[in-house]
Amino acid sequence: MCLISLGGIVVAAFYSTAVMVLVLIISILLIGCSLIFTGWRYREIANLSRYLRQISGGDYSLDVRDNVEGELSILKNNIYKVTIMLSEQGSLLQQDKTQLTNAISDISHQLKTPLTSMMMMADLLSDTKLPSEKRQEFTRTIRIQLERIDWLVSSLLKLSKIDAGTVSFKKDQIAVKKLIQKALEPMLISMDIKEQTVSVEGDDSTSFVGDLNWTAEAVINILKNCVEHSPTGGKIVITFSENALFTEFIITDSGKGIAKEDLPYLFKRFYKGKNASEDSVGIGLAMAHSIITHQNGDIEVRSKTGEGTQFRIKFYKQVT
DSSP states (O other): OHHHHHHHHHHHHTTOHHHHHHHHHHHHHHHHHHHHHHHHHHHHHHHHHHHHHHHHTTOOOOOOOOSOOSHHHHHHHHHHHHHHHHHHHHHHHHHHHHHHHHHHHHHHHHHHHHHHHHHHHHHHHTOTTSOHHHHHHHHHHHHHHHHHHHHHHHHHHHHHHHHHTOOOOOOEEEEHHHHHHHHHGGGHHHHHHTTOEEEEEEOTTOEEEEOHHHHHHHHHHHHHHHHHHSOTTOEEEEEEEEOSSEEEEEEEEOSOOOOGGGGGGTTSTTOOOTTOOTTOOSOHHHHHHHHHHTTTEEEEEEEOTTSOEEEEEEEEOOOO
16 A cells, blocks of 8 residues: 555656645555554454454353454354354253263162162172072072163163164164064063953054164063053053054053153153152163154153053154
């Protein structure tokens, strides 16, 4: 700017003094405006640098936006958008940290009870005077507790894989009848002991797209809940159907039902309702929910105290 003004003054000198003075005044004004604008830009850049240092320090409460047109205003708005994104990510990370802390606490609690029990029984088993009947009873109890711990650890590993997105669910065409048969197999002994009956109704051609083994795992956990909460001689009814939008199967038991205040939290991890058994961990239904929802599905529960419980599972058609 100074060089341009100097060149203008030299050229004006060849015309007249008045022209030269006019050019000189205009040049001074231009140089002054340029210095003022440059100073303003440096101040704005300094403010942005200070703002960025505060963001790097974890302070996302500042708002750097303005309504002035220009490149700096655009830059400020873009920086603010990044600030909001970082703030949201920070909140999510804090939530994840809290959930992890709570999960570790819950897992520790779930493992502590059976481990304490086994340690006490192990001490008693070391007594040579312990009657053989008691020895067999303690040994059987320890085995049951070990099976419970094994199931808990296995379930938590499966859940963690699903949450981390490392599970690759297959997308096979699955016959619902085949899925139900596969899920019922491990439950037949428990149902036989409690003299419970099961009826399965639906068209053999009903199917959905999903992973047979993982979905069977989900249905097993639901059936396990139904068997545990249904009385001796109770009945479990499974029906399934298919339409243009989704494939649905409904599992209904004749149990004591679920309290209304427990229903919103039924699929929450480690949640135990009022009617939960003492051995309940509160993880089976949470895993069933995760498996189903990760396969373009949905699960809801309807229940009234004393009238049984109904689980409605839907797998929606893939849009092509």
